[in-house]
Amino acid sequence: MIKKFIHQFASPKTFISKVDTYYNFIFYSALLIYVLSIIWGILFTPEDFVQGNSFRIIYLHVPASFLSQSLYLAMGICSITFLIWRVKLAAYLIVAIAPIGAMATFIALISGSIWGIPTWGTWWQWDARITSTLILFIMYLGLISLHSSFSNYEKADKLLSWLVIVGAINIPIIKKSVDWWSTLHQSASITLTDKPTIDPVMLYPLIGTVIGFFGLIICLVLLSSKNQILIREKNKSWVKDYV
Amino acid sequence: MFNFAFNSFNEAIYMNGHGVFVWSVLIIVILTLYIFFISYIFKIKKIKKKLNESN
Amino acid sequence: MNPIRKKRVYNILTVLLFSVSGIALILFSLNSKLDYFFTPTELMNKTFPIDKRIKLGGMVLNGSVKRASSNISFIVTDYTNRINVEYEGILPDLFKEDSGVVVLGYLNNQTVYAEEVLAKHDENYMPPNIEVINDN
Numbered sequence: 546m547i548k549k550f551i552h553q554f555a556s557p558k559t560f561i562s563k564v565d566t567y568y569n570f571i572f573y574s575a576l577l578i579y580v581l582s583i584i585w586g587i588l589f590t591p592e593d594f595v596q597g598n599s600f601r602i603i604y605l606h607v608p609a610s611f612l613s614q615s616l617y618l619a620m621g622i623c624s625i626t627f628l629i630w631r632v633k634l635a636a637y638l639i640v641a642i643a644p645i646g647a648m649a650t651f652i653a654l655i656s657g658s659i660w661g662i663p664t665w666g667t668w669w670q671w672d673a674r675i676t677s678t679l680i681l682f683i684m685y686l687g688l689i690s691l692h693s694s695f696s697n698y699e700k701a702d703k704l705l706s707w708l709v710i711v712g713a714i715n716i717p718i719i720k721k722s723v724d725w726w727s728t729l730h731q732s733a734s735i736t737l738t739d740k741p742t743i744d745p746v747m748l749y750p751l752i753g754t755v756i757g758f759f760g761l762i763i764c765l766v767l768l769s770s771k772n773q774i775l776i777r778e779k780n781k782s783w784v785k786d787y788v
Numbered sequence: 789m790f791n792f793a794f795n796s797f798n799e800a801i802y803m804n805g806h807g808v809f810v811w812s813v814l815i816i817v818i819l820t821l822y823i824f825f826i827s828y829i830f831k832i833k834k835i836k837k838k839l840n841e842s843n
Numbered sequence: 844m845n846p847i848r849k850k851r852v853y854n855i856l857t858v859l860l861f862s863v864s865g866i867a868l869i870l871f872s873l874n875s876k877l878d879y880f881f882t883p884t885e886l887m888n889k890t891f892p893i894d895k896r897i898k899l900g901g902m903v904l905n906g907s908v909k910r911a912s913s914n915i916s917f918i919v920t921d922y923t924n925r926i927n928v929e930y931e932g933i934l935p936d937l938f939k940e941d942s943g944v945v946v947l948g949y950l951n952n953q954t955v956y957a958e959e960v961l962a963k964h965d966e967n968y969m970p971p972n973i974e975v976i977n978d979n
Contacts, residue, residue: 726878772828
């Protein structure tokens, strides 16, 4: 039964029709949540007792940093699925997610740099957290250019999946860098085990921006996968019926 | 929890000197998201058109 | 699971095992080199060439900040040892007594002559009035 389910869902044709059905709903609800939470965070939250108003960049920085790592994990899951079950859709998804991951990492780096100017007094330092995030960004770019340099899709997909799996080691390193080494970056405010060290009035809009940004990124991934499927399956008869 | 954090509109823009950082990050985020959405929508349109022509 | 898939799973696990242990070895051998700064205690137990740029991190000792025209001197502490810092230049807004600081400069006679002073803040975020309520 699971096999049948995977088989059905993993058919690019079903995937695209599902995307077309739910896309608008996901997009507009995510946009609404994101915009409202951003307004709430930037204009209707008290300033921080140390950082003053510059702390408001947290509402833009944290969702992007969170997603930059989550998207890599999503690529990792797709890679494993592709390597074990040879599900084609999984391979398309890896290629589709990579540019979106690079975008999220780019936002995380830029917003972090700008946030660093008024708080730390510097926009760039080679501490473990910042450097490992830069490595993540370069890895995304490398994976994208590697895949596009192949003319043989089948080989490119396999090599890409292996590299994604090997590179996944960087994710726990980014996550734990602030605990393993001394860094300029502060340690995590929100963890699974402890009470958040951010006040609830500041935490609620932050959760809102993370959910909203997550939804918008899902939409980008859906668009990007649709694009990828149409490119890769352009010779299939169902695509000809679809367009 | 939902009180406006500033005394005036100008104060909200200025943010005690931190406004320039907060607002520039916001603009960068909005622009990046916008460019990505538009470019993917455009790409899908282009490939659909191409496939239609080859049919 | 059929034998081919089983083999693929083992392949993935092998690759993961080797790459994780490879990276782990590299990280362990580099370990302290990946630290962004030295604490005062670490700095006292080491000797550096006078022209080696080092980074010192810790807390600004309460009451230690002294300003003389554009020169600023303060003491960085990790609550065990103390290091003097001499600096001439602009301090970041978040530089305060009893809060985190990272100093980039050169060590000479237990004193760091700083080229740059950065503020390090912690992971606590709260509105200003809450602190006042706690104090009362």
